[in-house]
Amino acid sequence: MSVRWRHYNRALHRDIGYFSVALIIIYGISGIAVNHVADWNPNYSKSCEIIETAPFEHDERDSVVAEAMRKLGLTEEPLNYFRADDETAQLFYRGTTYSIDLPTGAVLRESNPPRPVLYEMNQLHLNHVKGIWTYIADLFAVALIFLGVSGLFVLRGRLGLAGRGKWLLAAGTLLPLLYWVWYTAS
Amino acid sequence: MTKNLLTVAVLLLAGTLFVSAADKTSYGKPLTLKERTKISAILADPAKYDGKRLQVEGPIVGVCEKRGCWIMIAGDKEKQSLRFKVDDGVIVFPMEIKGQNAVAEGVLSVTTVSTETLIEQGQKHAKESGEAFDPASVTGPKTVIMLKGEGAVVAKK
Numbered sequence: 001m002s003v004r005w006r007h008y009n010r011a012l013h014r015d016i017g018y019f020s021v022a023l024i025i026i027y028g029i030s031g032i033a034v035n036h037v038a039d040w041n042p043n044y045s046k047s048c049e050i051i052e053t054a055p056f057e058h059d060e061r062d063s064v065v066a067e068a069m070r071k072l073g074l075t076e077e078p079l080n081y082f083r084a085d086d087e088t089a090q091l092f093y094r095g096t097t098y099s100i101d102l103p104t105g106a107v108l109r110e111s112n113p114p115r116p117v118l119y120e121m122n123q124l125h126l127n128h129v130k131g132i133w134t135y136i137a138d139l140f141a142v143a144l145i146f147l148g149v150s151g152l153f154v155l156r157g158r159l160g161l162a163g164r165g166k167w168l169l170a171a172g173t174l175l176p177l178l179y180w181v182w183y184t185a186s
Numbered sequence: 187m188t189k190n191l192l193t194v195a196v197l198l199l200a201g202t203l204f205v206s207a208a209d210k211t212s213y214g215k216p217l218t219l220k221e222r223t224k225i226s227a228i229l230a231d232p233a234k235y236d237g238k239r240l241q242v243e244g245p246i247v248g249v250c251e252k253r254g255c256w257i258m259i260a261g262d263k264e265k266q267s268l269r270f271k272v273d274d275g276v277i278v279f280p281m282e283i284k285g286q287n288a289v290a291e292g293v294l295s296v297t298t299v300s301t302e303t304l305i306e307q308g309q310k311h312a313k314e315s316g317e318a319f320d321p322a323s324v325t326g327p328k329t330v331i332m333l334k335g336e337g338a339v340v341a342k343k
Contacts, residue, residue, distance in 0.1 A: 038314060041252050044281050079285035079343045080245035083264040090247060092285025112251065112281040128254075128278045 006153060013150040016143050023140050030125035033118055043119050044112040053105040056089075064089050068100055072107065214277040215337035217241060217291045225261030225268045228294065232331045236296040242268060242333060243289045246279075246340070254278035257338070259288055269332040276336070283340045292335025299328050 033042035053071040058064050061081055068074070068091055078091040084099070091098040099108040123129050127137055152161050152169065161169065219241040228235050228242070247267055248258030256271040257279050270290040272279075299307075304324045312319035 037252055043254075044251065046251070080247070080260075080287070082245060082247040082260045082267070084247070084267075085265055092245070092247070094285070095282065097284060114281075126275070126278070 006156070009150050009153050013147060013154055016150075017147055020140065020143050020147065024144075026121045027125050027140075030118070030121040034122060034126065043114060043122055045115055047111050047113070049109045051107040051109055053107060055105045056100065056102040059102065064100070064102070065091065068098065068107070071105075072098065072109075209342050211283075211340050211342070213279065213338045213340065214272065214335070217289060217337055217339060219291055222289070225259065225266055226263040228268065229261065229266055229331065232294070232296045232329070235294045237293060239291070239293050240333060241289060241291040242270075244268075244287065246283050246286055246288050249279050249281050249284050251281065254280060256332075257283070257288060257290070259290060270335050270338065271332050272335050277338070279338075286343050287341045288338050289341075290333060290335050290338040292333040292337075295330075295332050295334050297330050299330050301325075301327055304328055 030042075036042070051072065056064060056067055058067055061083070065078060065081055068089075069077075074091075074093070076093070078093055078098075080092040082090040082092070084090055087102055089100045089102060091100070095113060096109065096111040099110065101107070124133065124137075127133055152165065154160075155165070157163060159165070219239065221241065222243050223235065223240045225242050225244060228240065242259060244259040244261060244267075246257045247260045248256075250256045253274055255274050255278070256269050258267045258269055260267045270288070270292060272292075301324055304327070305321045308319045308321065308324060311317070
């Protein structure tokens with residue numbers, strides 16, 4: 001009976017493990033990326049460029065847009081225009097914003113393209129896509145719990161739970177507990 | 187046969203997740219109000235609208251770069267804009283919506299931030315962004331007006 005139970009446990013641990021590898025990698029990489037959100041933007045890179053042009057001659061919307069398009073070599077009308085303050089006008093294009101300092105003619109060209117692959121990983125990891133992914137992510141979480149628990153019983157003997165496994169299990173359990181005690185006390 | 191069915195199921199799932207051809211994208215809860223309030227009216231008399239549920243409309247002229255937790259909506263008059271703030275993670279606005287038009291709904295919040303808090307926030311922001319901050323640039327308390335929201339619809343242009 002015990003042998004059969006262990007056989008199924010090992011088989012399920014193996015197959016669910018194979019199935020979960022891609023998701024574990026996605027969640028792991030994204031986890032590292034968003035863990036350091038204070039130091040960098042895990043979703044978007046940022047590119048800024050100052051373009052020097054002559055001071056703008058006009059102040060009214062349509063004229064500013066036309067003058068900016070001519071000076072910057074833009075062929076399409078902007079998606080939107082915003083007069084932020086007396087001196088600053090902004091032109092919005094898909095993925096790019098031009099902030100114009102009208103008195104000096106200096107233009108800040110700013111774009112924030114998504115980081116390839118990492119952006120998609122973060123969307124899935126943080127469940128920004130919502131919808132059906134919510135349930136897929138729930139199933140994955142259950143699978144992770146199963147992998148953890150079933151992993152305890154894959155090996156027997158000296159390398160199993162009764163052997164070195166119990167010490168490593170205790171160490172891994174104590175790590176978050178001790179950290180939390182230290183965190184709340186400090 | 188089973189293999190083929192599995193392939194079809196995976197493709198259908200992928201299609202459901204990643205294909206969105208709609209002209210409008212909804213974020214968070216559905217909008218409920220029928221009437222919209224002009225941002226110029228709100229900014230002209232914020233106390234009148236403080237704590238009230240409002241719906242506003244305008245071009246998105248700013249997006250929170252790191253967490254996507256707010257958008258700046260331009261007003262109907264020049265040089266005016268209103269921040270639409272959502273709780274972190276509840277809605278995550280992508281940077282790509284900058285320049286598109288939004289209709290957003292939430293409760294207006296009008297608060298006065300003390301000089302000390304403003305300096306603290308400025309120093310924290312400077313540390314995070316690497317930008318310079320001069321505490322002397324804060325000359326006094328500031329009234330912060332924002333729409334604390336739960337839902338928005340962004341129309342693709």
